[in-house]
Amino acid sequence: MSYPSQQSTPALLVRGLSKSFGERLAVDGVGFRIAAGEIYGLLGPNGAGKTTSISMIAGILARDAGEITIGGIDIDAGAPARALIGIVPQAITLYLDLTARENLDFWGRMYDLGGAALRDAIDGALDAVGLTRRADDIVGTYSGGMQRRLNLACGILHRPKLVILDEPTVGVDPQSRSAIFDLVERQRDAGAAILYTTHYMEEAERLCARIGIIDSGRLIAEGTRAELVASLGQQARIEIGVGRGDSPERAERIVSALEGVLSTTVENSHLHVIADHGANRLPTMLTALLKAGTVTESVRVVEPNLEDVFLRMTGRALRD
Amino acid sequence: MRHALLVCIKDLRQRLRDRTAILTAIAAPLALTALMGFALGSSGGSGPGMRLVIADLDHSALSSAFVAFVQRPSLGGKVKIELVDSVDAAERLIREHQAECAVMMRAGFAQSVARGDPPPVEILAARGEQFAMLATRGLLSDFVNRAAAPPDRTAPEVIPRSAGGQMRIVDFFAASMTVLFLNFGVLSGVRALQAEVDSRTIVRLIASPTQPYAIVAGKLAALLLLGLIQMGTMIAATSILFGTRWGNPLPTAALMFTSVLMSIGLTAFLMSLANNADQGTALAALVITLLSIVGGQFLPPQGLPDIFETLTRLTPNGQAFFGFIDLSAAGSYGSLRTVAQPLAFTAIVGLSGIGLAGLRARSALRRIT
Secondary structure (H helix, E strand, C coil): CCCHHHCCCCCEEEEEEEEEECCEEEEEEEEEEECCCCEEEEECCCCCCHHHHHHHHCCCCCCCEEEEEECCEEHHHCHHHHCCEEEECCCCCCCCCCEHHHHHHHHHHHCCCCHHHHHHHHHHHHHHCCCHHHCCCEHHHCCHHHHHHHHHHHHHCCCCCEEEEECCCCCCCHHHHHHHHHHHHHHHHCCCEEEEEECCHHHHHHHCCEEEEEECCEEEEEECHHHHHHCCCCEEEEEEEECCCCCHHHHHHHHHCCCCEEEEEEECCEEEEEEECHHHHHHHHHHHHHHCCCCEEEEEEECCCHHHHHHHHHCCCCCC | CHHHHHHHHHHHHHHHCCHHHHHHHHHHHHHHHHHHHHHHHCCCCCCCCEEEEEEECCCCHHHHHHHHHHCCHHHCCCEEEEEECCHHHHHHHHHCCCCCEEEEECCCHHHHHHHCCCCCEEEEECCCCHHHHHHHHHHHHHHHHHHHCCCCCCCCCCCCCCCCCCCCHHHHHHHHHHHHHHHHHHHHHHHHHHHHHHCCHHHHHHHCCCCHHHHHHHHHHHHHHHHHHHHHHHHHHHHHHHCCCCCCHHHHHHHHHHHHHHHHHHHHHHHHCCCCHHHHHHHHHHHHHHHHHHCCCCCCCCCCCHHHHHHHHHCHHHHHHHHHHHHHHHHHHCCCCCCHHHHHHHHHHHHHHHHHHHHHHHHHHHHHC
């Protein structure tokens, strides 16, 4: 399959990116590219290396090895490359004792905006995140969701070619989450490349054209959602609910020993099983559990998703 | 340069919006100066006169002139002089509290003054007579400055600022509170800098198309300006409200600058030792308070055991504080030479502290990115 990024200068090109902290290899040879107008999701659990990777891409953290270019400009060029990036860190990086307008004004000027262009950009950003009426209030008086939205507005004010969003929806209310999604999609439609890190599978599935799955510092899979799910082949996920008096862990031991069972996890008292030709294996599983005296209360064959891809590739759940 | 200016303006805006910081920087020291000055002013230091022992071991014309200088009519006979011929005799009179202060001019006094070297003079004060000590130092400093001045220069008459030839307590506290609260004022600015690290806004700054030196320069400029504004306001306010005279403007301005530098270096280094702004503020406040006690800002070390005098001179705030006292005493004759030691000491402490804090900040930034 051919992607737009492979046909012209990508908005972001990352090759062989590596970083160690002492003995610990935090990022190990990560590489990917993002085209203009594309949302690329970096999906992985906490501690997988997402934030370290984007810190290097944004030029905040020195890398040990690898190549990063933004719109064809090497990140080591410094200010010219960083001017093309808009970063939205995971933490709320706002001056809480200034107003929203003062925050935007400061960040706009730091990216060399000024005059009418800056005023227009500020008004546009405030409108986009729904904070026009509260623009002159001190940010410290905002709710968490409003601060999150302003955090995003500060990152896109200067209309960057590459927007890096590091888990932008952590701890926000559904209304703010929806507003953030809309804003991200508008940035994409305006031609910006988006690098979106998350450990929420649903967000990656909803927003991202392509997804890179990262674990233990390595990019272990990459593709569209359909491609990643297709990589599971005939595998299916089966959810088995066991009786109240039975231990799901015991059920896991029984099922994992059966032929064709590829991985098992226990979550919320349910046993999750990935198996080749899952539906065909179901009778064997249920018989084995019955023979062991385990009561099966519910059974569900689930269409595979990114969670299953991650589970299959790492043997762990995404939120472990 | 433009980015440094933007950072500086932003920081100034944040600090000036912080009412607590303004209260700490200006209102509190003024109130304390007034309170301490007026409360203690009636009970100590402004008695009918001062008994001064002079041991002239130099036996030169210049050392003899010092006696005449102290007895000049403009002092109104408020300084009672007793001449003795040995250090032992002077020390005995002080020990027995028959005089508040003693000046011992050693052999070579006149030659040292002529060469422009620090003269071999010792001042001894009786226990609890710290203000007499300050007044005597002022008189001696004034005399030496006049003696070392070019012959064509007309020396104006310097009259001590209160009856009895002693420094007023309110003037002492004006200088001490200015230096003490400078540290607390700067601390609130440095705390905000640490808070920028804690809240990760520094990450966004580093990611912007600016050079790291511009960020550092902008933040240092803001801290310097705030410190200078604070000291300038204190000096102006105490001059107007209490009639305090701070001395020659040029060396006073130079000492203001290095004192602010010292304060930034000291507080930034202390803050860099902590894990977060709250912890750093607590640590810095503790150290500032201890340094202020040792540095003689609550009680001058004269009259206390000698070790306190030495300790005072080893503290950067003590150096700054006594530098201002010396300049005040020297009046219009105060020069950069008068405060050469405090200038050098505070500048070195300031630059070292900023350098060390910078090194530690680099490690902290590596952690947060």
